[in-house]
Amino acid sequence: MNKDQVLKMLEEVKYPGFSRNIVSFGMVKDVFVDDDSVKVELRVTSTDDNIKKQLKQSVESRLKGADFKTVSVLITAPEISGGQQSGGNGAATEENLLPTVKHTIAVASGKGGVGKSTVAANLATALMKRGFKVGLLDLDVYGPSLPLTMGITEVPKVLPGNKLLPIKKYDMELMSFGFILGDDSPVIWRGPMVAKLVTQFLNDVQWGELDFLIMDLPPGTGDVQLTLVQKLALTGAVIVTTPQDLALLDVQRGANMFNKVNTPVLGIVENMSYYVCPECGHRSEIFSHGGGERESKRLNVALLGRIPLNEEVMAASDKGQPMTIYNESSELSKEFMNIADQLIAKVTQEA
Numbered sequence: 001m002n003k004d005q006v007l008k009m010l011e012e013v014k015y016p017g018f019s020r021n022i023v024s025f026g027m028v029k030d031v032f033v034d035d036d037s038v039k040v041e042l043r044v045t046s047t048d049d050n051i052k053k054q055l056k057q058s059v060e061s062r063l064k065g066a067d068f069k070t071v072s073v074l075i076t077a078p079e080i081s082g083g084q085q086s087g088g089n090g091a092a093t094e095e096n097l098l099p100t101v102k103h104t105i106a107v108a109s110g111k112g113g114v115g116k117s118t119v120a121a122n123l124a125t126a127l128m129k130r131g132f133k134v135g136l137l138d139l140d141v142y143g144p145s146l147p148l149t150m151g152i153t154e155v156p157k158v159l160p161g162n163k164l165l166p167i168k169k170y171d172m173e174l175m176s177f178g179f180i181l182g183d184d185s186p187v188i189w190r191g192p193m194v195a196k197l198v199t200q201f202l203n204d205v206q207w208g209e210l211d212f213l214i215m216d217l218p219p220g221t222g223d224v225q226l227t228l229v230q231k232l233a234l235t236g237a238v239i240v241t242t243p244q245d246l247a248l249l250d251v252q253r254g255a256n257m258f259n260k261v262n263t264p265v266l267g268i269v270e271n272m273s274y275y276v277c278p279e280c281g282h283r284s285e286i287f288s289h290g291g292g293e294r295e296s297k298r299l300n301v302a303l304l305g306r307i308p309l310n311e312e313v314m315a316a317s318d319k320g321q322p323m324t325i326y327n328e329s330s331e332l333s334k335e336f337m338n339i340a341d342q343l344i345a346k347v348t349q350e351a
Ligand SMILES: Nc1ncnc2c1ncn2[C@@H]1O[C@H](COP(=O)(O)OP(=O)(O)OP(=O)(O)O)[C@@H](O)[C@H]1O
Pocket: 109, 111, 112, 113, 114, 115, 116, 117, 118, 119, 140, 143, 145, 217, 218, 219, 271, 272, 307, 308, 309, 310, 311, 313, 314, 317
């Protein structure tokens, strides 16, 4: 048996809670085969002992099944990178992918179309309005939305050394797969390609000095999410949901994923939460009230805010403006400022 054959077997071992295998995510650092004994070195971000135990057991049982008498599994922390003050997991920061970024916040959801991109863009703008230096990174390889929602048609400059310069708009730094892929390129990336693309994006974008980098993720718990948490020690995640999805265990799934990889969940944003009639100011709860509070209590994470449904969001987006710029005085914009203030308090507390 040689190293390559062992690697093939390890491709059958999945990371707990994910569909991707440990080889394709580069978690297998090395394999040493010596007759009927084998030693596997894994690089794992999570500090959750259960995850490590499960990984160890899965590797052992797969290789013992292949007639190895002794199987030893060594788990080490990766040369992880992240913002200088980021990372609630205390991982070593030997190689820092984002040395100029202080806080990295991922905006995630279990389900599509709940308003992640809307929340990410407005949060970024709200933080900028509070005087912070902010970047917004659209990591949705499947359906990038930044070009549209921020009205960007230009292509990022490529600097010497193949570094990409983010596009500046509204005093923020913006980057999206959509800036590079164009509107009409077929988006057919499969797992390993997605991992590579995300890694390249984290490596090759030259951000300025930033207080916050907000990352807009695709829905679910897939390749982008796993690559991200493997590569960066995120400051935390914000989970977006709608009232009708709260019941679907959707939020719980998202929170679980981040907990598994030791990324703090900073809170939940309930979007399209209620409707305020523009004519008479009457506020109607479209779905049953109180779901967000209940869910946040149950999961023991903060409910950062409830964003109303507002038809102006569409008009703002058509103009390439987040609502927090298009109509500052709307209730929606005020709610985003309030959420930004809570995030500021949270990350400065933890720093
Ligand atoms: N509070 C709101 N009021 C009105 N419209 C909204 C609101 N939030 C989001 N929308 C609209 O709902 C649609 C979906 O929002 P968005 O693209 O932000 O969701 P998403 O979670 O990023 O979707 P995907 O999973 O496809 O990336 C968009 O057309 C957006 O303009």
